[in-house]
Amino acid sequence: MASTVTLSVARYRPEKESEPTFQTYEIPFRKDWVVLDALNYVKDTMDGSLSYRWSCRMGVCGSCGMKVNGTPKLTCATFLSDYLPGPIRVEPLDNFPVVRDLVVDLTDFIRKLKQVKPWIVRKEEKPLAEGEYLQTPAELDAYKQFSMCINCMLCYSACPIYGLEPSFIGPAAIALAQRYNLDSRDQGASERLKLMSEDDGIWQCTFVGECTEVCPKHVDPAGAIQQYKLSGASQWVKSLLLPWGTR
Amino acid sequence: MGQVAAAPVGYTVKSEPHYTLYHPRWYRRRMSVWWWLHNRAYTFFVLREITSIFVAFASLLYLWQVRALLQGPQAYEGFLARLKTPLFLTLDTVALLFVLFHAITWFNLTPKAMVVRMGGRRVPDWAIIGVNYAAWIVLSGAVAFALLRG
Numbered sequence: 001m002a003s004t005v006t007l008s009v010a011r012y013r014p015e016k017e018s019e020p021t022f023q024t025y026e027i028p029f030r031k032d033w034v035v036l037d038a039l040n041y042v043k044d045t046m047d048g049s050l051s052y053r054w055s056c057r058m059g060v061c062g063s064c065g066m067k068v069n070g071t072p073k074l075t076c077a078t079f080l081s082d083y084l085p086g087p088i089r090v091e092p093l094d095n096f097p098v099v100r101d102l103v104v105d106l107t108d109f110i111r112k113l114k115q116v117k118p119w120i121v122r123k124e125e126k127p128l129a130e131g132e133y134l135q136t137p138a139e140l141d142a143y144k145q146f147s148m149c150i151n152c153m154l155c156y157s158a159c160p161i162y163g164l165e166p167s168f169i170g171p172a173a174i175a176l177a178q179r180y181n182l183d184s185r186d187q188g189a190s191e192r193l194k195l196m197s198e199d200d201g202i203w204q205c206t207f208v209g210e211c212t213e214v215c216p217k218h219v220d221p222a223g224a225i226q227q228y229k230l231s232g233a234s235q236w237v238k239s240l241l242l243p244w245g246t247r
Numbered sequence: 248m249g250q251v252a253a254a255p256v257g258y259t260v261k262s263e264p265h266y267t268l269y270h271p272r273w274y275r276r277r278m279s280v281w282w283w284l285h286n287r288a289y290t291f292f293v294l295r296e297i298t299s300i301f302v303a304f305a306s307l308l309y310l311w312q313v314r315a316l317l318q319g320p321q322a323y324e325g326f327l328a329r330l331k332t333p334l335f336l337t338l339d340t341v342a343l344l345f346v347l348f349h350a351i352t353w354f355n356l357t358p359k360a361m362v363v364r365m366g367g368r369r370v371p372d373w374a375i376i377g378v379n380y381a382a383w384i385v386l387s388g389a390v391a392f393a394l395l396r397g
Binding site for chain 1 (some may be wrong): 272273274275276278282283285286288289292293296356359360361362364367
């Protein structure tokens with residue numbers, strides 16, 4: 001088995017470069033190492049100037065998303081052994097501005113996330129004395145999958161629509177909107193549908209499906225968007241047929 | 248005038264890359280025109296988008312056929328004769344292949360858009376796809392029966 005492997009890492013140092021370049025590092029190969037371990041090894045022992053984000057190293061925090069050999073991946077869950085003999089190319093996520101090396105700016109997503117109201121919207125809160133909002137296991141099951149999103153942005157990196165039309169609300173934000181729409185405690189679906197039916201909402205999606213492919217938490221944003229389209233369209237038909245009802 | 252604006256208003260091009268603390272100079276990549284060749288799924292997607300032209304062609308052909316039927320036997324004969332020319336035979340074959348391609352890929356995608364729950368459980372994807380195929384076979388059988396019987 002190989003004793004070393006070459007990492008080819010995208011570097012962008014705005015103080016001295018106008019566009020990214022690649023730098024190679026020869027690192028020891030360990031079969032239990034993920035790409036993030038390799039980057040940490042580089043930062044600790046070879047080049048302290050390498051910048052990237054990470055935190056939990058167990059697929060929960062969603063900070064370490066990068067492109068590995070061209071595919072968006074959580075680097076904490078991407079083993080070096082799957083990319084032998086190398087070299088392994090590590091790049092920042094696509095479709096976001098690069099701040100430095102492997103760090104991208106996510107302000108655009110955070111802004112969009114807020115727009116979709118990813119919280120429980122109530123027309124009227126019930127008084128505390130009446131206790132909590134109860135939910136059956138089946139009601140939980142209806143949205144649980146979409147609640148697994150960790151905002152790692154792999155889906156935005158994989159979405160060519162977001163790349164071509166940056167105003168598109170995008171896969172994760174729509175999946176999270178759907179997560180609250182399907183929650184039995186929520187009453188905000190019609191508020192969200194207003195935004196989602198606009199130009200930058202669900203109808204921008206042409207169902208490439210790559211967001212679902214790259215999602216490390218099996219959220220299936222592509223499914224969420226198509227289900228949203230179906231309910232949006234049937235809502236529209238209903239409002240045509242029964243203009244006095246369903247408001 | 249005689250000067251060509253090289254940068255948007257309010258933005259000056261500097262020969263040396265410039266960096267100010269807390270005001271990072273972000274690098275924005277533009278998507279290549281060839282993005283759809285970068286990965287097989289993208290290529291497949293664009294293929295589905297482009298070949299929808301043939302699906303539109305097949306639908307137009309049916310409309311044309313109905314129009315010929317309405318115009319009487321002579322017009323319909325003319326329509327049939329035109330269909331037998333090599334150009335239309337080729338177009339029809341290509342259109343049939345792409346209509347099948349679209350039908351199959353769309354059938355396979357239905358469980359993504361339709362979540363059906365029965366008895367508190369989600370109906371598995373294969374069952375939803377299966378119902379689509381079954382309906383396709385039954386309807387095609389009914390059409391074939393109606394045509395061949397007559």
